[in-house]
Amino acid sequence: MTFDELLRAAHTSQDLVMPDSWSQGRATFGGLTAALIFERMQHLVAEGRAMRSMQVSFVGPVEPEVTASFEAGILREGKAVSQVQGRIVQNDEPRLMCLASFGGDRDSEVQVDALPAPEVTPVSQCQGLDYIEGVTPEFIRQIEMRWAFGNLPFSGKGGRELGGWMQFRKTPETFSDAHIIALVDAWPPAVLPYVKQRVRASSLSWALDIVHPRPVMEPGDWLLYKASIDQAGAGYGHTQAGIWTARGELVALSRQTVTVFG
């Protein structure tokens, strides 16, 4: 199933089955589960209130091919901001919890421009990460990544930065916030180039802000992702990342805590 087909399914039903083709080890790709719960949360919110900030806790693996319930509810609606919660339940256990703040614009004297986007090699000159059965996670069949910063996972070469260009392999119908959410989580944890052999890793928690006014993005546009490690040790890594359009406009800011089993 394509990302757009799954988004449509999330509009019509609370109960969804995540296909194997979007899996990552024992779990479903976290960018997909977060995007689908986001989609259900967003539908509860009045027009004109854009998602500003979202916090996700990956409580447990959302297993592929097993029905999961995607539940959403409003916590509070103020003059400009709607606070919304979402959760995914599978086998009567919470597997993902999400809080998001959707806010309309208000008059303000404060205006601070974003820092410039990083210098980067053009997408046409960057090496893509191909899907290799049994080697890469299944969801790499859906999302294309072209390496521009840092070393490959399991290369043992380390480095503080990781990232590059990303887009859906099948051009989507639109480029919504849900599409951004799915793309941003696709990159492997930035700590993985430190290990020399294949080890397991999982996103544990994720904070994502989308910046407004959102730059104009057309389906099929490449986005740039650059993560850096703040600190890592004892099986956990703390990373932050920026996301930009190819024109260098800031789109989103991401912070993740990841677990690494090795």
Ligand SMILES: CCCCCCCCCCCCCCCC(=O)SCCNC(=O)CCNC(=O)[C@H](O)C(C)(C)COP(=O)(O)OP(=O)(O)OC[C@H]1O[C@@H](n2cnc3c(N)ncnc32)[C@H](O)[C@@H]1OP(=O)(O)O
């Ligand atoms: C040239 C080369 C190019 C290659 C190039 C491509 C590279 C590609 C790299 C991929 C990189 C991943 C990228 C993740 C990105 C997401 O999307 S992961 C999906 C979203 N996150 C989740 O589903 C996490 C849900 N939460 C959890 O499962 C648990 O809360 C946490 C985070 C694992 C907590 O840790 P815990 O309490 O220690 O976990 P627990 O449930 O007790 O389970 C631990 C066991 O699970 C295993 N485990 C953890 N994660 C997984 C997993 N995803 N699948 C299977 N087993 C897992 C551990 O190894 C450990 O195994 P044992 O030591 O027991 O044998």
